[in-house]
Amino acid sequence: MPVAPLFRPIDVAPAYQKVADAIEREIVNGRIKPGDPIGTEHDLVRQFGVNRSTIREGIRVLEEGGLIRRDSSRRLHACLPRYxxxxxxxxxxxxxxxxxFRELYEASMTLEVASIEGAVERxxxxxxxxxxxxxxxxxxxxxxxxMLAECDxxxxxxxxxxxxxxxxxxxxxxxxxxxxxTTEVIVTGVAEGGPRLVAAHRHLIDAIRRRDREAGVLWTRRHLQDWRRGFEKIASLDRSVEHMYMEHAQAARRR
Amino acid sequence: MPVAPLFRPIDVAPAYQKVADAIEREIVNGRIKPGDPIGTEHDLVRQFGVNRSTIREGIRVLEEGGLIRRDSSRRLHACLPRYxxxxxxxxxxxxxxxxxFRELYEASMTLEVASIEGAVERxxxxxxxxxxxxxxxxxxxxxxxxMLAECDxxxxxxxxxxxxxxxxxxxxxxxxxxxxxTTEVIVTGVAEGGPRLVAAHRHLIDAIRRRDREAGVLWTRRHLQDWRRGFEKIASLDRSVEHMYMEHAQAARRR
DNA sequence: TTCTGTCCCTTTGTCCGACAAAGCTAGAGC
DNA sequence: GCTCTAGCTTTGTCGGACAAAGGGACAGAA
Incomplete structure (x- = not known):
C-alpha cells in the first residue's frame, strides 16, 4: 500500500543548473534587462560561491538558450533571444x-496565409x-x-x-x-521558377499596399503551390527533410 | 572610409563549441541514433583530446538544445528533442x-483551426x-x-x-x-466557464468523429472566443504576458 | 592631429589534478 | 537462487594554473 504523500520531492538540481536558473529568473522577471552586463565570471564566482568551472557550465546553458551573449570583447550581457x-x-x-515535406507544406500554407492576412491589415x-x-x-x-532563395x-x-x-x-x-x-534547388531545376517567384512577390506587395486581403491570400497560395509543383518534379512530398537540412545547417554555422 | 570586404571572418570557434558541433553533426546525420549512448566524459576526453572541463561545457550546450540527455544513471545518450x-x-x-495576449490569441486562432482541420481529416x-x-x-x-486547465x-x-x-x-x-x-484564471473567474469548456471539447470530438470540418472549425472558434471573452473580463488583450508566465515557469521547473 | 606600436592589466578558454557522492559490478556469504 | 558488501567507475565540484586576446593608457611617428 502506498504511503500518503507526506513529503514533496526535494529540489536536487546540480549547482550549475541552479546558477543558470537563478540568472534566468532575474532576466525573465526583468531585474536584469536585455543589454545589461552580467558581470565577469569572477564576479559570479564571488556572488554564487561556487567554482569558476561550475559558473561556466551554467553560462553555457544560458548562452545556448539565447538568454545571454558575449559581445565582441566576450563580456557577458543579457539579450533578447533571437527568433x-x-x-x-x-x-x-x-x-x-x-x-x-507534406507536413512542412501544409503547415506553411496555414502560417504564411495568416502572415499575409496580418500584413494586409496592419x-x-x-x-x-x-x-x-x-x-x-x-x-x-x-x-x-x-541569392534568390535567400531573398525569398x-x-x-x-x-x-x-x-x-x-x-x-x-x-x-x-x-x-x-x-x-529547397527553394534554391527548385529555382535551379525549373526554368520559369525565378521570374514566377519574383512576380508573386510583386503581387503580394501590391495586395498589401492596396489592403486587398483576397489578393494577398490568393497569391500566397499560388506562390506556395508553385513551390510544391517545383518540388514534386524533383522528389516526393513524402520524403523527409534530412538531406536538405544538412546543407542549411552548414550555411548557418558559417554565419 | 570603410575598406571593401576582402576577407571573410575566420572560423575560430572555441574548443567546447567544436566538441558540441561535432557531436551534433553525428546525431543529426544519423550516425548516432536517438537512444544510442554517447560514452562517458572520459571517453570523449580521449576521443577529442581536450580536457574534461572543455568536454563538459560542450555537453551542457547539447543538453540544453535537447539533443542529448542523461538517463537515470546519468549516462549520456542521444535523444529526440521533446517539443x-x-x-x-x-x-x-x-x-x-x-x-x-492579442498576438497570442490571433496566432492561436490560426494554429488551432489548422489543427482541427487536420484532425478532422486524418x-x-x-x-x-x-x-x-x-x-x-x-x-x-x-x-x-x-486540473481542468491542465486537461484543456x-x-x-x-x-x-x-x-x-x-x-x-x-x-x-x-x-x-x-x-x-491563463485558462485556469479564467475558469476560476467565470461561473459557466468550466461546463462550457467541456461542452466545446465534446462538440470537437464529435466533429472529428463525424469528419465534419465545418463543425470542427466552428467549435474551435467558439472555444477560443470563450477564452477571449473570459480574459477580457479580467484584463486587456493588450497586456503583455510576463506575470502569467512566471507562474507557469515555476510549475515547469517542478516537473 | 591622427595613427601606430607598446606595455600592463583583466578576462576568457583551456588544462591539470583532486575528491566526495552515487551507480554499477562482481564476488562472498546465505 | 538470493542478498549484501566491497571495490571500481563516473559524475559533479573544487582549487589552482597559464597562454591568448581584449581594453586602456601612453609614447612616438607620419
Whole structure:
C-alpha cells in the first residue's frame, strides 16, 4: 500500500543548473534587462560561491538558450533571444523527427496565409518600404538561384514582420528555415521558377499596399503551390527533410 | 572610409563549441541514433583530446538544445528533442519580447483551426480514443480550475497530434504554453466557464468523429472566443504576458 | 592631429589534478 | 537462487594554473 504523500520531492538540481536558473529568473522577471552586463565570471564566482568551472557550465546553458551573449570583447550581457536562433533548434528537431515535406507544406500554407492576412491589415509604410527594397534586390539576382532563395526567405520574414504579430513570426520560422534550402534547388531545376517567384512577390506587395486581403491570400497560395509543383518534379512530398537540412545547417554555422 | 570586404571572418570557434558541433553533426546525420549512448566524459576526453572541463561545457550546450540527455544513471545518450521542452524556450522568448495576449490569441486562432482541420481529416481511432479519455477526465474535474486547465491544455495537444502534422504540432506549442496558465484564471473567474469548456471539447470530438470540418472549425472558434471573452473580463488583450508566465515557469521547473 | 606600436592589466578558454557522492559490478556469504 | 558488501567507475565540484586576446593608457611617428 502506498504511503500518503507526506513529503514533496526535494529540489536536487546540480549547482550549475541552479546558477543558470537563478540568472534566468532575474532576466525573465526583468531585474536584469536585455543589454545589461552580467558581470565577469569572477564576479559570479564571488556572488554564487561556487567554482569558476561550475559558473561556466551554467553560462553555457544560458548562452545556448539565447538568454545571454558575449559581445565582441566576450563580456557577458543579457539579450533578447533571437527568433532565428531559437527556430533553428526547432528546425533541427523537426529534421530528427523526420517530418515530411507534406507536413512542412501544409503547415506553411496555414502560417504564411495568416502572415499575409496580418500584413494586409496592419503593414506600416516602413514594412512596405522594406518589402519594396527586398523586391528590388530579388529582381537583380533573379538569375542566381542561391541569392534568390535567400531573398525569398527574407521576403517572407518581412511579410510576417509586417503582420505585427510576433507569435506568428516565431511560429512560422522553423518551417520556413526548412523550406528555404529547397527553394534554391527548385529555382535551379525549373526554368520559369525565378521570374514566377519574383512576380508573386510583386503581387503580394501590391495586395498589401492596396489592403486587398483576397489578393494577398490568393497569391500566397499560388506562390506556395508553385513551390510544391517545383518540388514534386524533383522528389516526393513524402520524403523527409534530412538531406536538405544538412546543407542549411552548414550555411548557418558559417554565419 | 570603410575598406571593401576582402576577407571573410575566420572560423575560430572555441574548443567546447567544436566538441558540441561535432557531436551534433553525428546525431543529426544519423550516425548516432536517438537512444544510442554517447560514452562517458572520459571517453570523449580521449576521443577529442581536450580536457574534461572543455568536454563538459560542450555537453551542457547539447543538453540544453535537447539533443542529448542523461538517463537515470546519468549516462549520456542521444535523444529526440521533446517539443514541449523546446517550446518552453520559445515561450520564454515571447515573454521577453513582451508579446500581448492579442498576438497570442490571433496566432492561436490560426494554429488551432489548422489543427482541427487536420484532425478532422486524418484522426485515427487511437487519436479519438485518447480524446475521449481526456474528455472523461475533464468531466471529472470540471469543478477544479487548475486540473481542468491542465486537461484543456492536453486536449489541444491531442487534437494537434491527431492532425498527424508534426510541424503544426510544434508550431502551436509555444503559444499554447502561454495560453495555458491563463485558462485556469479564467475558469476560476467565470461561473459557466468550466461546463462550457467541456461542452466545446465534446462538440470537437464529435466533429472529428463525424469528419465534419465545418463543425470542427466552428467549435474551435467558439472555444477560443470563450477564452477571449473570459480574459477580457479580467484584463486587456493588450497586456503583455510576463506575470502569467512566471507562474507557469515555476510549475515547469517542478516537473 | 591622427595613427601606430607598446606595455600592463583583466578576462576568457583551456588544462591539470583532486575528491566526495552515487551507480554499477562482481564476488562472498546465505 | 538470493542478498549484501566491497571495490571500481563516473559524475559533479573544487582549487589552482597559464597562454591568448581584449581594453586602456601612453609614447612616438607620419
Amino acid at each position: 532565428s536562433k531559437l527556430a533553428s533548434r526547432l528546425s533541427r528537431a523537426l529534421v530528427l523527427h523526420e517530418v515530411t 503593414a506600416t509604410e516602413d514594412n512596405i518600404a522594406e518589402l519594396d527594397d527586398n523586391l528590388a534586390r530579388s529582381e537583380a539576382v533573379v538569375g542566381d538561384p542561391a 526567405a527574407e521576403f517572407h520574414v518581412l511579410v510576417a514582420k509586417a503582420s505585427q504579430n510576433r507569435v506568428l513570426q516565431l511560429a512560422r520560422e522553423p518551417a520556413a528555415q526548412l523550406f528555404y534550402p | 514541449s521542452k523546446l517550446a518552453s524556450r520559445l515561450s520564454r522568448a515571447l515573454v521577453l519580447h513582451e508579446v500581448t 484522426a485515427t481511432e487511437d487519436n479519438i480514443a485518447e480524446l475521449d479519455d481526456n474528455l472523461a477526465r475533464s468531466e471529472a474535474v470540471v469543478g477544479d480550475p487548475a 491544455a492536453e486536449f489541444h495537444v491531442l487534437v494537434a497530434k491527431a492532425s498527424q502534422n508534426r510541424v503544426l504540432q510544434l508550431a502551436r506549442e509555444p503559444a499554447a504554453q502561454l495560453f495555458y496558465p
